[in-house]
Amino acid sequence: MAKLKAALLNAQHASAQKAAKAKHEQAKLLKQKSITGATKSQRVAGKRKALVDDLGRLDKGKKPATAAPTTRPRHVIPFENDDTILLIGEGNFSYAVSLLSPPHSHPPHLVLATAYDSEVVCYEKYPDAAAHVERIRAAGARVEFGVDAAQMSKCKAIGKEPRWSRIVFNFPHAGAGIKDQDRNILTNQHLILAFLRACPPILTRGKSRLPVDPKTGKKAHKHHQAKRRGGEPDHDDNDEAPGYVEGGPADEVTDDEDADADADASAALATAVSTGETKTLHPPSKQGTVLITLKHKIPYTLWDVHHLATRPPAHPVRVRAGAPISTTGKQPRYRLLRSFPFDPAAWPGYEHRRTLGFKEGVSKVANQELLKKGPEEGLGEAVGQCKTWEFEPRYERR
Secondary structure (H helix, E strand, O other), rough: OHHOOOHHHHHHHHHHHHHHHHHHHHHHHHHHHHHHHHHHHHHHHHHHHHHHHHHHHHOOOOOOOOOOOOOOOOOOOOOOOOOEEEEEEOOOOHHHHHOOOOOOOOOOOHHHEOOOOOOHHHHHHHHOOOHHHHHHHHOEEEEEHHHHHOHHHHHHOOOOOOEEEEEEEEOOOOOOOOHHHHHHHHHHHHHHHHHHHOHHHHHHOOOOOOOEEEOOOOOOOOHHHHHHHHHHHHHOOOOOOOOOOOOOOHOOHHHHHHHHHHHHHHHHHHHHHOOOOOOOOOOOOOOOOEEEEEEEEOOHHHHHHHHHHHHHEEEEEEOOOOEEEEOOOEEEEEEEEEEEOOOOOHHOOOOOOOOOOOOOOOOOOOOOOHOEEEEEOOOOOOOOOOEEEEEOOOOEEO
């Protein structure tokens, strides 16, 4: 009896220990689960808080730390140091001043700036022109007044021989004051055609500036031209018209001979300029080009400058006193080398002026007319305000 009672007590004690151990293990598991769950909740809450903070910073206009810095587009400067530059229709001559000043600092004896108005009329229309002309002449460049873009060779300073490697006509306008848009467009198209007709005889001759594909030996496509020279290509079929060849007689010169001639001419010019031995104009042995800049908006886009040069009418007309006068002969054809945006910021000191003149308090200052940007009817998305085309003549076959 005593043994049975002892065995029962031992069994009860073992059962109690086993239950206590199980209870302890269960409590331990519950505690561990509770701690793990709390840590996970805190982690989620922390992520949510960080996300809310990031959104708050973005709402306040703060850029994320990883945002890439913005870069400004590269300006296209269409001149080289040995270029002989003829500026047509200068207005207040501020562009010429910018060309001669830093950062461009073009050699003054290689620049001729001209205006259509007489000197008296020019100073009346543009009060700041007199100071600009004084700076240009003090720098050693030349200024001529009363120069007609349609008859440039009649100016003795310009001459009749091929001596200009760049002829620049910025924002050409007939200034006729015609209210009817169609007539106004036609009048300015006549001006552009007459100007293009007058350029080839006074442009320097040389090897075509169109790059040659080294694999095929042929002229590169316009998209390749744009990539090599900077700027954007214009979409134009490059078919040749009967009676014209791609580079004229100068294309018969070999690449090595042309490169040696350019190197010798550039070296001689650099030496003469640096030593001050001569300030006479020495035309470079390169093909001259014509540059025309216009606002890239209606109605200027309707002038169709690109096709006036590359696909002109067979028999041009010239406008005098509002009446078209027929001319004899054929209108010369050009090829488009490139086109690119014209940014006034690339020309410090330049201030655009209208053909009709500048009136204080009425006319816009600080190039406000050129700095606007926005979508234009028929031009798709937002476009730059101004555009420059660079053309090269196609010479007749002999």
